Amino acid sequence: MRLATVWYFLAEGWRSARRNVSLISLGTIAASLFVLGALALILMNLNHVSQLLQARIEIRAFLEDGLLPEGVAAIRAQIQATDGVAQVTFVSKDEGLRRLRGQLGEHAGILDVVGENPLPDAFDVRVEDADRTAQVAARISRIPGVLGVNYGQGFTEKLLATMRLVGVAGAVVAALFVAAVVFIVGNTIRLTVISRAREIEVMKLVGATDWFIRWPFLVEGMVLGLVGAAISGLLLFAGYNLAVRYITGLAPFIPVITAPEPVAALCVALLLMGVLMGAVAGGVFVKRYLRV
């Protein structure tokens, strides 16, 4: 392809994008991409939280009192051999008490009331896959010599179920907004096709190839997508930083993503998506409206 031809496509696409775009359509494209980006940010944060939590999820298997060291070693081996177990650590009675004291902090005095150490020996078990925590815990609880297991029953499942629900809902909403963007870009391009019907007719008559006719419209779609994405990306970046500042001030224990890189990466992804959606809309709609 000649350089002059490429230049022609870019110039034509840019010119008709400027001529035919309205504040409303550009606003709608930007708003749709903004909602898409916001959804992605919420999902990214939820994922971040759940990963932090998942890293902390452990099964604690309490052992019956009065086991001989050989018995404890046998149980350890059995746990280790259980499918889905990543790591096993022994927590002795005393170690357990010390940790509990640490967790209770200023209320540790209550333990002195109890007097004798009430805790049994235990194993801390880390699992490979948080989804299977309940399953692994059930297996461990059936091992002879294990008194019982504790893994925050119910909470893990609820967290994961919520994540999945948000993910599915997000995908549905995202699909709707993608469709909206494609439709709006397509409609703007339809206006161009109509306003340039005569030019297109002449191009066909003098023997321009279909792709030659189509390229400026692809460029126009990409320009619209890019500009819309740029606007929404800027708003998203600024808005997210504000939101982070607000949340960390209000509830510092919520672990939100504060590093700028993932957010910047999201904005770049948004730009690429805008361009891609614009190109797809341009290609599809022009093919529909250009009857050769």
Add this chain to the structure above:
Amino acid sequence: MPRAIEVYQVNSIFQELREVMMLIRLYSVSKVYPNGAVGLLNVDTYIRQGEFVFLVGPSGAGKTTFMNLLTRQVLPTQGQVIVDGRNVVRMRPSEVPYLRRAVRMIFQDYKLLPNKTAYENVAFALRVTEANPRQVRTRVMESLELVGLACKARAYPGELSGGEQQRVSIARAIVGDPTILLADEPTGNLDLDTSWGIMELLLRINKRGTTVIMATHNRSIVNGMMRRVIELDGGKIVRDDERGAYRREAGHGMVLPG
């Protein structure tokens, strides 16, 4: 007898040569539109390289269908159309643009782009066919000079007379050096004097080697030129005169069976 064989061979070569010289060949071509209207009915004809042919006949006789078949704006419902050695019916859609670079059209309503100057209108045809950008300027000016409008290169179509607009559209058609020029009622909107100017121009283009096919209702032009006339009626060729007049006169011309 060796001599007889020689004559036979010469004849056969001559026949082949004639076939090769046929720029356009229509083999029992019919076009029936989806609404039932008949465009052409079983038309068999040929047009030689470098010919100047008039298509005449009443409105709806099939003149425009004839031309649109040559640029593949319509496909025949039956038969084959060969243009410059290429089968128009069987060609892939991606080849059509290249056919249209060789077969250019001009129209009664000029089809110029009103927001472009005369120069830009002609250059547009070169640009969208990806011609060498360095040659655009020379070729456009040559073309405009040929039609006598080099001085009005910067004028917009709205600032030009009908005849001048048609000249610009002719310049646009010939700038790509087409093999065939199809003219669909090119003088339909022009007065007689201007029309003759256009005809002189078309003749000059024809003399440069471009085959010209012109559909027209203009009796005096056809009668004045004495060129080949193909008369269509109801989609059939009812007359094909090598040096014909607009209307068939008693004892004149050959009547072809439909």
